Amino acid sequence: MFATFGSQAVELEVDVETGEVDILKVAAAHEFGRAINPKFCISQIYGGIEFGVGYALLEEGLCDPGTGKMLNNNFHQYRMPTSLDIPHIEAFIIEEEDPYFAYSAKGAGENTNTPTPAAIRNALYNAIGIWFNDLPITPDKIIKAIQEKQKKG
Amino acid sequence: MLLELPSFEHIDVKSVKEAVFWLQKYGEKAKIIAGATDLLGLMKDRIEGPELKIPEVLVNIKTIPDLKRITDDQGAGLKIGAAVTLNQLETSEVLRRKFDILLQAAQQIGTTPIRNMATIGGNICQRPRCVYFRHPDFLCYKKGGAKCFAVIGEHRYFHSILRNGKCFMANTSDMATALVALRAEVIIASSEGEKELPLKDFFLGPDHLAETILKPDELLTAIRVPDRKESPISYF
Numbered sequence: 001m002f003a004t005f006g007s008q009a010v011e012l013e014v015d016v017e018t019g020e021v022d023i024l025k026v027a028a029a030h031e032f033g034r035a036i037n038p039k040f041c042i043s044q045i046y047g048g049i050e051f052g053v054g055y056a057l058l059e060e061g062l063c064d065p066g067t068g069k070m071l072n073n074n075f076h077q078y079r080m081p082t083s084l085d086i087p088h089i090e091a092f093i094i095e096e097e098d099p100y101f102a103y104s105a106k107g108a109g110e111n112t113n114t115p116t117p118a119a120i121r122n123a124l125y126n127a128i129g130i131w132f133n134d135l136p137i138t139p140d141k142i143i144k145a146i147q148e149k150q151k152k153g
Numbered sequence: 154m155l156l157e158l159p160s161f162e163h164i165d166v167k168s169v170k171e172a173v174f175w176l177q178k179y180g181e182k183a184k185i186i187a188g189a190t191d192l193l194g195l196m197k198d199r200i201e202g203p204e205l206k207i208p209e210v211l212v213n214i215k216t217i218p219d220l221k222r223i224t225d226d227q228g229a230g231l232k233i234g235a236a237v238t239l240n241q242l243e244t245s246e247v248l249r250r251k252f253d254i255l256l257q258a259a260q261q262i263g264t265t266p267i268r269n270m271a272t273i274g275g276n277i278c279q280r281p282r283c284v285y286f287r288h289p290d291f292l293c294y295k296k297g298g299a300k301c302f303a304v305i306g307e308h309r310y311f312h313s314i315l316r317n318g319k320c321f322m323a324n325t326s327d328m329a330t331a332l333v334a335l336r337a338e339v340i341i342a343s344s345e346g347e348k349e350l351p352l353k354d355f356f357l358g359p360d361h362l363a364e365t366i367l368k369p370d371e372l373l374t375a376i377r378v379p380d381r382k383e384s385p386i387s388y389f
Contacts, residue, residue, distance in 0.1 A: 062307045071284035
C-alpha cells in the first residue's frame with residue numbers, strides 16, 4: 001500500500017450556444033516518491049491527462065436499454081481524444097522520501113488520470129455555474145443544463 | 154474480435170461505360186467502391202439483412218481518370234468528379250478561389266488518413282452512422298427489419314427526429330449540406346445515358362430503405378457546382 005499525491009488545474013472555454021468545451025491548458029503536479037526515470041514520469045502524466053480528458057468529455061459506452069448489448073464497440077463510434085483534443089500540459093514532479101519503499105519509489109500509473117475529470121468539472125462550474133454529476137459531460141448535457149438554469153432564472 | 158473481410162470479386166474499370174456494364178450484369182450483388190472507408194467497414198462488421206446483402210462484386214471507379222478531376226467549365230460551373238478525394242478538395246486552388254465553403258466542409262470530415270482515402274461521391278452516398286444500423290445483431294428497418302430500434306433505444310448521438318418516418322437516422326454527410334447550399338447538381342450515369350438533377354432531389358426521406366435515389370445499376374459520376382454572378386460570404 002502506498003499513498004501518492006497529486007493535483008491538477010484546468011483552464012477551459014465553453015461555447016454556451018453549442019455546448020462545446022475547449023481545454024486550453026492543464027497544469028499537473030504529482031508526487032511519485034522518487035522519480036527513477038523523470039522522463040517516463042512526465043510521459044505518464046501526459047498519458048493520464050489524455051485519459052482523463054476522454055473520461056470527462058468524450059468516452060461513453062452506449063448500451064441498448066432493451067438487450068444490454070454494447071452499441072459503440074468500435075473506434076468510429078466510441079470517441080477517444082486525439083492529438084487535436086489534447087491541450088498544452090505543464091507537468092511537475094514533486095520528489096519525496098518514503099522510508100517504507102525501495103528507493104522511495106511509489107506508483108505513477110492511474111493516479112495521474114483521476115484528478116482530471118474533477119478539475120474539468122470544477123472549471124466548468126467556474127465558467128457557467130453548473131455542477132455536472134454525470135460523466136462524460138457531453139455538449140447535449142451542457143446545453144440542457146444551461147437551458148434549465150435559464151428557466152429557473 | 155478480429156474480423157476478416159468476406160471474399161469478393163474486385164473489378165478495376167477504365168471508363169464509366171464499363172462500370173455501368175458491370176453494375177448492370179451483377180445488379181444488386183455489385184457495389185461501387187472508391188474510397189472504401191464506408192463500405193469495407195460495413196462488410197467487415199457483416200452488416201446484412203433481407204434488404205441489405207453483403208456485396209460479392211466490387212467495381213472500383215478510382216481507375217477512371219475522368220472521375221478524379223476537378224474541372225472548371227467556363228459558364229457551366231465547376232465539375233467535381235465523384236472519385237475526387239476530400240484531401241484533393243482541401244488542397245484545390247480553384248475551390249479556394251471560388252467556393253471556399255466546400256473546402257471548409259471537407260476539412261471538417263474525419264482525420265487526415267480518412268480524407269486521403271474518402272471521396273466526395275462516397276461522402277454523399279454514405280450509409281447511416283446509426284449505432285443500430287452498424288451493429289450486426291440488430292435487424293433495423295434499413296436492413297429489412299420491422300422497426301427502428303433508436304425510437305426507444307439509444308438515440309442521443311446519430312439521430313434526429315424532424316418528422317415522423319420509419320428511420321430516424323441523421324444524414325451524416327457534411328459535404329452534402331454545403332453542396333445543397335450552393336445549389337449543386339449531380340450527374341448520374343446509367344445504361345440509358347447521363348442525367349442531371351439537383352442534389353436536394355437526390356436524397357430520399359425517412360420512409361425509404363435507401364438514402365439516395367441511385368438504383369443498383371446507376372452510378373454517381375460527378376457533381377456540378379454552378380457559378381454565381383455575385384460572390385456571397387459563406388462559412389461552414
